[in-house]
Amino acid sequence: MTQASNIPYDELEVGQTATYTKTVEERDIQLFAALSGDHNPVHLDAEYAATTLFKERIAHGMFSGALISAAVACEMPGPGTIYIGQTMSFKAPVKLGDTLTVRLEILEKRPKFRVLIATRVFNQRDELVVDGEAEILAPRKKLTLDIPALPPISIG
Template identity: 40%
Template sequence: MQDEIRRGTICIEDIEIGMTRRLRKVIDDSDIELFGRVSTDRNPVHFDDDYARDTIFGGRIAHGMLTAGLISAIIGEQLPGHGTIYMKQSLVFLAPVRPGDMVEAEVKVAAIDYGRRRVTLECRCAVGDTVVLKGEALVMAPSAKFD
């Protein structure tokens, strides 16, 4: 299940410090399988229950970059949205996401360079009260002047 989200574009001229957008998604086995196929990451910690049980995670987990992909979805679809150019992303993985977990991703505007159309975004993903991923993104936002 995915929350209804506001899709579209927020141009640099309309972006403000503190603007926030969120996305919630249950990560299921089909997401993990598809991500493994697309990325070619077939690490058994994501696919093999017996193998994963003997790891530090004690069971299967989703790919970290699958979780991080929710941040990309917010940036590309909501804030700033369509026309955004991803320039840089830092990530720290803090806890695993397991099949069936509801992940809430959030992106918040931390800094803006209007002249260069650069927006710095604080990024985080959580499962319940547990932050599983945090980081920062730098993007070039679209401009109404260039439509």
């Protein structure tokens, strides 16, 4: 098991940053389609995708949103964080094989443990692919938790 720690509200500071990185793989697209029910052929069918303005398959937009969620939940503030809201603007397509880095930055600490965080996603060429902000309810207490391993997942 691995462990994850959080940063409680009192330890968060405006300007504080964190990152989370993941490479988009075929398995991710298949699992996201299965989980979400979004079977748009631009994500799953190379022949169809070749006829679109993207000319190749692209990842689901909300896949990037899921990576933002992972960054907030696992990096900053971390375990115990509750999402209140999220805005996202999609700036560029995400393609299979892209390595995405979520960059978080604390923009504002608000009353009642609420925090506004910049949520930006960049590809391996440092191109902004998603721009947004999240409002979260930060954890009140410092936590270090064991994160259980996930069972193997098969597509089918």
